[in-house]
Amino acid sequence: MKQELSASIHKALENQNLAGILDRWNYPATRAKAFEGVDFEALRSKIADIKGDAAGRLDELANTFKKNAEANGIKVFIAKSAEEARQYIANLCKEKGVKKIVKSKSMATEEIHLNHFLDEFGIQSDETDLGEWICQLAHQTPSHMVMPALHLTKEEISDLFAEETKQPLDNNIQKLVKVARAAIREKFFEADMGISGANIAIAETGSIVICTNEGNARLVTTLPKVHVALVGLEKLVPNYTDAAPILAALPRNATSQLMTSYASFISAPTLNDDGTMKEVHIVLMDNNRLKMAEDPKFKEALQCIRCAACLNVCPVYRLVTGHVFGDIYTGGIGTILTAWFNELKSAEDIQALCIGCDKCKEICAAKIDIPGLILEIRRRAATKEGLPFIYKSALQVINNRKVFHTMLRAASVVQKPFVKEGFIRHLPMFLSGLSEYRSLPSVAPVPFRDLFKTIKQPKCDQKAAFYAGCALDFVYPDAGVAIVKILNKAGIEVLFPEEQSCCGIPHWGSGSFDMAADAAERNILPLLEGNPDYVVVSCASCTTALKKEWAKILKDQHRESLIPEANKVASKTYMFTELVDKLIKEKRLTPKEGMELHTLTYHDSCHAKRHVGLSKEPRDALSAAGYEIKEMNECDTCCGMGGSYTIKQPEISMQMLKRKLENIEATGAEFVSAECPGCLIQLRGGLDKSGSKIKAIHPAELMVDKFK
Structure with a gap:
């Protein structure tokens, strides 16, 4: 099938x-x-x-x-x-x-x-x-x-x-x-x-x-x-x-x-x-x-008025239409209806086409959480039949911090023959398809967790626990260094809990809520050590986990003992640009005067815009730092990364990337910025492969020298 x-x-x-x-x-x-x-x-x-x-x-x-x-x-x-x-x-x-x-x-x-x-x-x-x-x-x-x-x-x-x-x-x-x-x-x-x-x-x-x-x-x-x-x-x-x-x-x-x-x-x-x-x-x-109405989760889908607006904005449906993405009822809502009007098994393949960007959710005339219900289909399928062996094994490795980090450190050495200017542009034999449409990022020779120990920080009354996320830690450590320097200028000392590991979003997105709950449990207490004033996150997907999902996942998995601490983490969590915008407005960060004006366009990651509702804050912070923002068409449309989606559905992912790159190029901006390392992997790789002069950069690196 x-x-x-x-x-x-x-x-x-x-x-x-x-x-x-x-x-x-x-x-x-x-x-x-x-x-x-x-x-x-x-x-x-x-x-x-x-x-x-x-x-x-x-x-x-x-x-x-x-x-x-x-x-x-x-x-x-x-x-x-x-x-x-x-x-x-x-x-x-x-x-x-x-x-x-x-x-x-x-x-x-x-x-x-x-x-x-x-x-x-x-x-x-x-x-x-x-x-x-x-x-x-x-x-x-x-x-x-x-x-x-x-x-x-x-x-x-x-x-x-x-x-x-x-x-x-x-x-x-x-x-x-x-x-x-x-x-x-x-x-x-x-x-x-x-x-x-x-x-x-x-x-x-x-x-x-x-x-x-x-x-x-x-x-x-x-x-x-x-x-x-x-x-x-x-x-x-x-x-x-x-x-x-x-x-x-x-x-x-x-x-x-x-x-x-x-x-x-x-x-x-x-x-x-x-x-x-x-x-x-x-x-x-x-x-x-x-029967559907009796289900406390799927009852919501019966609110559908069949306007099909969800299809009109779905980036996946727009590429393949309903004979691929659907059965009789098409698109995301069609996947849900198929699972009930036929059977759960019949929706098993088509549910995998949903990238979880939430575009459908914000336009639904009946406020149906379509991606949330598709996620529930995945969860039930994973609970009933289990995940495929290879995928489950990969998620287990990601959840084992010591093993995963050891593998990443080893990869930084093994990759050397293939790395040029920070990118892997070609891979041999059966791996060649991975770099066909975009260059791949190299694993940094020194991860952020090691660089952090070398940063000299001032002693400050306020503290921020920094949750870096896997990609920034091991792929974009310079962005992490920039975040520490900027927060120091605002009088905030940064703590880095070394026990932090994957936030669990990959597990959550696959329907493996038990492993996602394991990830939450491993991270919550380390982030609260020292009673920090803030928990700052450099990745929109990780922000979603800390701010929105950890408490829900723990409740779903009947692990109530840590829910108060999960809620405490959520209340302190800020996405980096959200905190910077707050600090600028509080005049704790003062932009330098007479800075050279540069242009950038901003890509709203799906998790930032529609999961945690952050879109204005990054723009305000970057504008205050002296950047002229040139809005691209479809700035909040998915770039096609979607975590493992780019591996599971590479053809769709690359077509979505192609469309995003065309919109970026049309702005004529010098930079494109996104506060999601996953999106940066996709955008940087695509821009490099196409030979573009536009650079994809994390907001922290763009702002690091812009404040007094």
Whole structure:
């Protein structure tokens, strides 16, 4: 399965149509315009409250919906499984003598593979949504939850239409739309049944709400004499007014529209053209949704309103799209839904595509912690089946400070034949792929922990415990020296607990929470020795561990005894530039006057920007130190490092790096800075490989001589 995934990734990255396909839309700009004057945080908090409450009582809401809809003349069936839903619709088709069906867009019908099932009974199901019809003609599943045929070119679509209509066609999009409209229109009049989904189901009134841009859903639900709506239980909301915030957010987040072209509320059957009453059937489908709602962690995913904004901003999805990153439901949220609507095992491979940058989390209209839930999938998989032997062994080595540090010291000697100007640019034989797209950093001949002992510091009343992190300690020790010198100028004496080791983020990110808890336990007490005023961290990922995750991990692993100390560490922890910004504002650090002006662009590491919420502070500190900041496009988009991600998914990682380097070069800045040694490894290596004049440097090295 992993080989198949690797092959599909390679094929997707080779497809020039997929490269940057979402960029041509300029989604961030159009979405921002659509949300002008709207408090997005307040809106999504309201949606999260409504949907979160509903997820806690789906059974109750389903019964209320059924009672009220049936009082209005609608027939409601609650299907426990995909099989029950399919069978109900098939039996209804048999009872009514249905041979032809028209369908509007419905991810729920895709979920249960309804078209294929009905085909076994000789029933023809025709998609009428343009994107879905294109996918049907191509015998493919949707690659995007809102734009199903996103992955196909106009040339490919023209060929599909020409084959279907038996007429020669050119690639003019407007003409192709007219051809599709003409071909689909006749199907509405021939159909015995219309099948739709629904965006919202309102328990209070027994109504369903359908949002579309093409108007096909109105024809599907009105022309045939029988209308069936297949609706997942998660679409239920208690009251009529609950639909308003969803309708306000859905089009804006999905397609940057203020509203969809059509919003249909269906509360009761209407008359057919011949005067008979239309039959309306609503199938409310469980298919593990109730089980999901009972799970204290995954219940949150049922808040999803299917806007697919998470796909539009995901740097991985933007490269490979949904036929690689997903099953029926695509992207990060699709991975979670797949794990529940199918089974955990089916999401095992696709969850590994998530780099954990959290872009999806900050744009989600329902405040779902998508990367956090993917991490939970990893944790459960690791608990149930264990990690692969090699990867587990590597994590165990990292967790053994003496062994790991001995290996790094040995590597600094063994690497010498391959090191030139601080980089490893070429490796022999089977290792050559590691340096194909970027130069690799060399291990420093003297680690920071050794250099620290040689630094003469003044005796100060305030103390800061310095948590260096593995990369700065053994790869970028000069940045560590710079941090000590700068803090000394502010009247802070730096302590370096020698027992410190890996923060546990690699273990946490792999789902191995037990080893992450081991890492936390080893570090907490050494960092509190001497009762320091601050714990300063030079790495955004490590800051996340100390400030946000250690206490949570210890609680998760039932190691409560150290939680008070973990919280104490968290309360004292500052990312280096965060502390420098504070010290400048307190006038404890004074920038020199008359400094030569240099330009830099700043890369926000994912952990800094979205895990610990630090973005302004580094810029303020660097600006105060005399640097002109030239913002790059997508400054907070992942560089592709992602720790072990760059080894597990090298092709995707390098494509993300390529995009980041293009954005850096476009600024014309002298330097690019990032407060994450992992990002610096990626950026420095990429810039060196490309022969760029721009240098990637840690903020501490840029600021070390800038204060009095």
